[in-house]
Amino acid sequence: MRQAQDEVARVTSAVQASGPLMIPVAPVQVRPHIGTLEAVLDTLYRIDYVLESAMSGAQPQPDPEYVRGLTRAVQERAQGLSMDLADLPSRFDDQADAEASASYANAAGAAYQALLQRIEDAAWQMMGRAQDCDAEIVESVSEMVGDPRIQGLRQ
Known part of the structure; x- marks a missing residue:
């Protein structure tokens, strides 16, 4: 349990420092149980990358339909995700595997929030920009982050 708390503190402090965000990679024994958890992390990362790259000028303006597809995918997969994170350790009989899954669940929760x-x-x-597609993108993102299933990941 202490290892899981240390992992959350490490990820949280990295986020608060506006430093690099750490995306957790689950131990091999945990991976068969976290497909949806990883899929949502990956999709959130892609949304973040597209938006931040566009804002920095490193990439062209994102396609609103692409962003909308990503935000919808997150919303569809988010059903029950908070419970999956909380219940992950109970899927393991071996204490070491349960602790590894708890550590991953805590780190993944912090990564979702960040x-x-x-x-x-x-x-x-x-x-604040005057780009043509920005309103559609902001609307898609706002709908996603306002979804109660997504709000559950922020707690």
Whole structure:
């Protein structure tokens, strides 16, 4: 349990320092149980990357339909995700595996929170620009972060 708390503290402090965000990679024995958890992390990362790259000028303006597809995918997969994170350790009989899964669940929860915050921040920045597609992108992102299933990941 202490290892899981240390992992959350490490990820949280990295986020608060506006430093690099760490995306957790589960131990091999945990991976067969986390397909949806990893899929949502990956999709949130892609949304964050697209928005932040566009805001920095490193990439062209994102396609609103692409962003909408990503945000919908997150919303569809988010059903029960908070419970999956909380219940992950109970899927293991071996104490070491349960502890490894608890550590991963805590780190993944912190990463969800950080990615959602970064995505929301990028969307707010986009609202101040006068690009043609920004309103559609901001609307998609706002709908996603306002979804109660997504809000559950922020707690």
